[in-house]
Amino acid sequence: MNFQAVRSIYSFEMARFFRTLSQSLISPVLSTSLYFIVFGAAIGSRIDEIDGVSYGAFIVPGLIMLSVLTQSISNASFGIYFPKFLGSIYELHTAPVSFIEIVLGYVGAAATKSALIGLVILGTAEFFVDFEILHWGAMLAFLALTCISFSLFGFIIGVWSKNFEQLQMVPLLVITPLVFLGGSFYSISMLPPFWQTVTLFNPVVYLISGFRWAFYGTADINIGISLIMISVFMLICLGIIGWTFKTGYKIKT
Amino acid sequence: MAAILSVQNLSKQYDGGFQALKNVNLDIAEGEILALLGPNGAGKTTLISIICGLVNPSSGTAKVGGFDVVGDYRQARSLIGLVPQEIALEPFQTVIDALRFTRGLFGKRNDPALLQSILEKLSLWDKKDAKTMELSGGMKRRVLIAKALCHEPRVLFLDEPTAGVDVELRKEMWDVVRQLKADGVTIILTTHYIEEAEAIADRVGVIRGGELLLVEEKETLMQRMGQRQLRVELMQPLDAIPEALSRYDLDYDADSQTLIYSYEANGERTGIASLFADLSKAGIILRDIETKQSSLEDIFVGLVEEKA
Numbered sequence: 001m002n003f004q005a006v007r008s009i010y011s012f013e014m015a016r017f018f019r020t021l022s023q024s025l026i027s028p029v030l031s032t033s034l035y036f037i038v039f040g041a042a043i044g045s046r047i048d049e050i051d052g053v054s055y056g057a058f059i060v061p062g063l064i065m066l067s068v069l070t071q072s073i074s075n076a077s078f079g080i081y082f083p084k085f086l087g088s089i090y091e092l093h094t095a096p097v098s099f100i101e102i103v104l105g106y107v108g109a110a111a112t113k114s115a116l117i118g119l120v121i122l123g124t125a126e127f128f129v130d131f132e133i134l135h136w137g138a139m140l141a142f143l144a145l146t147c148i149s150f151s152l153f154g155f156i157i158g159v160w161s162k163n164f165e166q167l168q169m170v171p172l173l174v175i176t177p178l179v180f181l182g183g184s185f186y187s188i189s190m191l192p193p194f195w196q197t198v199t200l201f202n203p204v205v206y207l208i209s210g211f212r213w214a215f216y217g218t219a220d221i222n223i224g225i226s227l228i229m230i231s232v233f234m235l236i237c238l239g240i241i242g243w244t245f246k247t248g249y250k251i252k253t
Numbered sequence: 254m255a256a257i258l259s260v261q262n263l264s265k266q267y268d269g270g271f272q273a274l275k276n277v278n279l280d281i282a283e284g285e286i287l288a289l290l291g292p293n294g295a296g297k298t299t300l301i302s303i304i305c306g307l308v309n310p311s312s313g314t315a316k317v318g319g320f321d322v323v324g325d326y327r328q329a330r331s332l333i334g335l336v337p338q339e340i341a342l343e344p345f346q347t348v349i350d351a352l353r354f355t356r357g358l359f360g361k362r363n364d365p366a367l368l369q370s371i372l373e374k375l376s377l378w379d380k381k382d383a384k385t386m387e388l389s390g391g392m393k394r395r396v397l398i399a400k401a402l403c404h405e406p407r408v409l410f411l412d413e414p415t416a417g418v419d420v421e422l423r424k425e426m427w428d429v430v431r432q433l434k435a436d437g438v439t440i441i442l443t444t445h446y447i448e449e450a451e452a453i454a455d456r457v458g459v460i461r462g463g464e465l466l467l468v469e470e471k472e473t474l475m476q477r478m479g480q481r482q483l484r485v486e487l488m489q490p491l492d493a494i495p496e497a498l499s500r501y502d503l504d505y506d507a508d509s510q511t512l513i514y515s516y517e518a519n520g521e522r523t524g525i526a527s528l529f530a531d532l533s534k535a536g537i538i539l540r541d542i543e544t545k546q547s548s549l550e551d552i553f554v555g556l557v558e559e560k561a
Binding site: 002003004005007008009012015016019082083086087088089090091092093094095096097098248252 | 305306307308309326327328329330331333335337339341342343344345346350353354355356357358359360361362400
């Protein structure tokens with residue numbers, strides 16, 4: 001195991017994050033603040049409590065997830081796609097590293113970045129709504145699991161993408177709808193029965209439900225099932241990455 | 254001397270069916286400079302790419318320092334540095350950060366003194382804090398060399414180091430290569446400039462259509478295949494080559510009034526002495542004489558045409 005290489009990749013990626021701090025941090029914070037103003041204050045004041053939680057507080061976990069998911073994917077996919085685009089990826093292939101070091105470095109950095117963003121948004125939310133976190137440990141664990149598994153997913157997108165369009169496509173066309181329809185702004189129980197069933201095929205539902213449980217102790221879905229689903233998703237991503245590197249698919253000829 | 258690099262029966266067929274390498278065998282001794290010469294698309298880059306880990310071989314093996322490049326890739330790659338053909342650098346990274354990054358990838362701790370000495374040798378030390386995108390093309394190439402050297406490899410691959418580079422920079426690059434050889438680094442470079450191989454290589458391999466046509470000491474190659482020409486300029490024009498000189502198989506260039514005599518450079522008897530004697534017997538008066546060694550380029554063109 002080449003830990004020096006992991007450190008090298010990790011700190012290189014983190015350096016890019018801090019170099020473009022305004023882009024990396026300010027834009028997710030700004031857009032989340034806008035959500036709080038529009039949904040929390042303007043619309044939320046006309047909506048009753050959901051599961052005993054005020055609407056403004058109810059959407060906090062979902063909004064954090066929205067940013068964390070999109071940031072994980074875009075950070076991780078861009079991190080590995082950019083060297084591919086520049087051609088500097090040759091260094092990874094010619095260095096004495098296996099895919100484990102490469103993934104640890106890139107995915108580790110992307111997950112760290114999105115976790116930081118998630119925590120900053122959590123702090124921002126304090127300015128707009130009153131809420132308390134019931135299970136701090138579970139909240140952090142869910143945050144970490146989400147950051148890691150969706151950074152893995154983003155890494156796959158980055159490896160498989162042939163151009164910048166493809167890189168943008170998945171976050172735009174898949175993730176954003178899944179998050180919006182995943183119960184960020186409402187409780188699943190508010191949907192008609194048919195759509196409740198459809199929703200169960202959306203992996204993001206389990207994330208947001210579990211994350212919200214960590215905040216307020218209430219959830220649409222059993223917390224154990226949420227944990228299992230996110231773990232399964234992570235294992236699938238790991239499997240795909242392992243297979244990609246083993247066969248050289250889209251990486252080597 | 255023991256081979257630091259040993260390639261055996263290496264073949265590569267790409268997914269599209271294109272056979273880029275056909276059964277290549279090659280041994281390279283420690284400390285030598287080998288130039289792989291061949292036209293574009295001959296398979297030079299594929300060969301290097303397999304050894305360095307960029308491309309998977311279809312069959313055959315390549316070993317560096319006794320380590321298989323696929324099976325023992327960690328040990329093998331630690332011994333290798335690659336300078337790619339295309340300039341590929343992170344634009345916002347500073348030169349010194351780029352070096353630290355590469356050294357880290359190879360599992361080595363930062364060594365400021367070593368990095369400084371590499372950058373100084375490549376005349377880049379005063380640019381260490383510049384972003385790579387601010388550098389000139391020649392400097393970027395030197396940064397790539399510096400990156401390839403910063404983990405102290407024993408074998409350095411230079412893929413077309415002077416493609417699209419002006420004459421002055423090319424000479425500069427050659428000096429760098431000679432300096433590296435003096436430091437004990439084994440160097441394999443690909444080029445389609447024959448003069449480059451002639452200027453810096455110890456041995457020359459000629460590759461064409463995926464086949465390694467030959468690998469030979471540069472000097473031997475030039476001697477073995479090299480023809481010498483003796484050009485004799487005459488005082489008076491000739492109407493025809495006199496009968497007495499027919500056994501020399503001379504050519505006559507009427508414009509410059511020159512008789513041209515070709516002979517084997519390493520032949521036991523060159524026949525020059527008797528030619529002069531016969532010339533003087535025939536009453537031909539000389540103005541000037543010149544001899545010329547055929548260059549690697551002549552040999553190469555002959556070889557490629559012959560096999561085509």
